[in-house]
Amino acid sequence: MKNQFKYHKTLLFLGFTVAFMISCQEDDSPQLEEVGEMIVKFENYVGSQPLQLDDEGSTDYSYTNANGQAFNITRFGYYISHVKLEGPSGEIFIDEMKVSANEAELKGYYRVVQGDEDTYNVHLKNIPAGQYNRIIFTLGVEEDGVIEGAVGGILDRAAGAWFWNWNSGFINILLEGHSPASPRDANTIKLHVGGWKDIPAEGGQSQRFFNNNVEISLPFDATVRVNQTLRPSPHIHMDLMKWIADVNLEMVNDVHSPAAGRALTPRLVEAFYVDHTHQ
Amino acid sequence: MAANLKLPNQGRIFPALVFLLSGILACTELADPEGVQRYRFENPPHFPEPTYTFGNNSVSEKGFKLGKALFFDPRLSRDGSVACANCHIQAHAFADSWLHPFSIGVDDRKGTRNAPPLFNLAFQKEFFWDGGVTHLDFTPITAIESPVEMDEHFGNVVQKLRVHRDYPERFEDAFGIRKITGPYVLHALSQFMVMMVSADSRYDRWVLGDPSALDAEEVEGLTLFRKHCGSCHTEPLFSDLSYRNNGIQADIIDFGREIITEQQEDRGKFKVPSLRNIAVTSPYMHNAAFRTLEEVLDHYSSGVNYHTTLDPALVTKGRPGIPLDLAEKQKIITFLEALTDSSFLKNPLFFQSDEM
Structure with a gap:
């Protein structure tokens, strides 16, 4: 009798364990909360004109900066991560971040590459239904994308990730082109802005490394509603002129390190704005 | 949901559980205990906690052996002439021979710094003489892409491995992947390198x-x-x-x-x-x-x-x-x-x- 009781107790315990596991899975089901999606579109501009890339080596200079220096652009793009949405009544959505060697498991990292239209759309999913009036994101790849080691997908150097091999880290924003103002071979301009850590000055020592990730916080042009049927699409414009119009391309034309990129970082905040939203 | 799981179902659940448990036990028994022991990272008792991210890449026999094959494979270099093992020789604690104060890369190009030995890599926080590389996984990229070492694009290395007779299957066996990608090449090499623990002098x-x-x-x-x-x-x-x-x-x-x-x-x-x-x-x-x-x-x-x-x-x-x-x-x-x-x-x- 005693043994039988014990047997039942064990069975009950196992039963509960299984039930608990099943119920946990049920709790994760999205059915409990209404969610929707948003497609954030990034469109790159030079002043009022959509950015047009030229071929590498081109001596056609479509653009002129505030210093009167002509230039063209042959490559342009940036990483986006840590996307957040905020609403007028405390609504909040934090895009899930995950690094993994498995490309399919990589979450929350996006890369806008000029000329590859598939990359212009940042597709946000599982957003709690509600109203949102602000988007916040990091321009670049922060520490959490570097310290876990080898990562797949758009962070895989073998697949073309913008990764510095000699000073580990990702290029947050990359611009390449030509300008007659640049004294380099073929008049190249290469602005590779990266850097993800700060070791602050202390004990009479100077700062080492610079975190050149930039947090960008933009109000939407109007409050947008997300639910199961409404999938709004804010269009974010990046105006390159707001970023580099003042850069003297005679002096600044070959940036490949955190300290060198430092000066090119602050103005990035002003270069992005939400132009309009398709509700 | 829990309410649906009533005891009367025990007749069906219990055998299923026994079966499941026996499956788990059988798996443990099937594995060769010596093999498991041999290919497991062990922290020496007097060493600090390792810094390597084992949570993302734990050592397995297949991963380790794959990493070893890569370590000895000159395919990693541009012209197939230089393997990691050329400049990292076990008898010299995986440093280069004294005959090569500066190691010899492709086209007999000479480096500018003495090749460091490789051991206790799971405990480092940065790599190379200047510490520019912050994770063990990234270290092979630097050697592969250095013009005076292997002078090859890491992407090309992955391409070469994808068309190889054996590597695709070995990567699938070790990592369950159908297509070789960069991070798994690096994980395999790291599995080989973290096992280089020197703590028995x-x-x-x-x-x-x-x-x-x-x-x-x-x-x-x-x-x-x-x-x-x-x-x-x-x-x-x-x-x-x-x-x-x-x-x-x-x-x-x-x-x-x-x-x-x-x-x-x-x-x-x-x-x-x-x-x-x-x-x-x-x-x-x-x-x-x-x-x-x-x-x-x-x-x-x-x-x-x-x-x-x-x-x-x-x-x-x-x-x-x-x-x-x-x-x-x-x-x-x-x-x-x-x-x-x-x-x-x-x-x-x-x-x-x-x-x-």
């Missing part, structure tokens, strides 16, 4: 409680070592993992750590190397300046060049250097020789011939 046995492992002169040498060298070459790794200028360059031509931190205060600083297996890793210093340990100690006692960034620990009473007499140097060297870990240098786990 006579010093280690002494520290772990065997007083007969070191003789009296070696213990004297250890005492002197701790007094004069131990603040930078900190036990048990024999490096505090910091960057210091040890006055090795009369004129600083290699800026070292400054290249990474972009701070003049770091000019001529290099990572403090571990002194484990030091007797088999000649020549010494980033610029391979010395052939013998005697020369190294002569440098520290009377050859230190003064610079503004010279490490303060190398200044005694306002003068560069650590005063040491001949007898002291000899005792320190005697101790350093007890840091040779023969079981590591001869461990068949890392032999190419053991590759199946």
Whole structure:
């Protein structure tokens, strides 16, 4: 009798364990909360004109900066991560971040590459239904994308990730082109802005490394509603002129390190704005 | 949901559970316990916690062996002439032979710094003489893409492996992937490299409680070592993992750590190397300046060049250097020789011939 009781107790315990596991899975089901999606579109501009890339080596200079220096652009793009949405009544959505060697498991990292239209759309999913009036994101790849080691997908150097091999880290924003103002071979301009850590000055020592990730916080042009049927699409414009119009391309034309990129970082905040939203 | 799981169902649930449990047990029994033991990272009891991200990449027999195959494969270089193992030789604690003070890359190109040994990599926080690489996984990319080492694009390496006869299947077996990608190549190499643990020298046995492992002169040498060298070459790794200028360059031509931190205060600083297996890793210093340990100690006692960034620990009473007499140097060297870990240098786990 005693043994039988014990047997039942064990069975009950196992039963509960299984039930608990099943119920946990049920709790994760999205059915409990209404969610929707948003497609954030990034469109790159030079002043009022959509950015047009030229071929590498081109001596056609479509653009002129505030210093009167002509230039063209042959490559342009940036990483986006840590996307957040905020609403007028405390609504909040934090895009899930995950690094993994498995490309399919990589979450929350996006890369806008000029000329590859598939990359212009940042597709946000599982957003709690509600109203949102602000988007916040990091321009670049922060520490959490570097310290876990080898990562797949758009962070895989073998697949073309913008990764510095000699000073580990990702290029947050990359611009390449030509300008007659640049004294380099073929008049190249290469602005590779990266850097993800700060070791602050202390004990009479100077700062080492610079975190050149930039947090960008933009109000939407109007409050947008997300639910199961409404999938709004804010269009974010990046105006390159707001970023580099003042850069003297005679002096600044070959940036490949955190300290060198430092000066090119602050103005990035002003270069992005939400132009309009398709509700 | 829990309410639906009533006991009357026990007739069906219980056999299912037994079956499940027996499945789990069977799996454990099927695996070769010696094999599991052999290919598992083990932290030496007197070592700090490892820094390697094992949570993302735990060592398995298949992953380790795949990493070994890659380590010995010259396909990683542009023209198929240079493998990792060319410049990282087990008998020299995975440093290069003394015949190559600067290693030879593709097209017989010469490097500019002495190839460092490879061991205890799971405990480092940064890699290479200047510490520019912050994760073990990233280290092969630097060697592959260096123009004076393998001079190949990492993406091309992955392409070559994808069209190889055996590699695709081996990657699938080790990682369950259908298509080889960069991170898995790096994970395989890391699995091979983290297993290079050197913690079984006579010093280690002494520290772990065997007083007969070191003789009296070696213990004297250890005492002197701790007094004069131990603040930078900190036990048990024999490096505090910091960057210091040890006055090795009369004129600083290699800026070292400054290249990474972009701070003049770091000019001529290099990572403090571990002194484990030091007797088999000649020549010494980033610029391979010395052939013998005697020369190294002569440098520290009377050859230190003064610079503004010279490490303060190398200044005694306002003068560069650590005063040491001949007898002291000899005792320190005697101790350093007890840091040779023969079981590591001869461990068949890392032999190419053991590759199946």
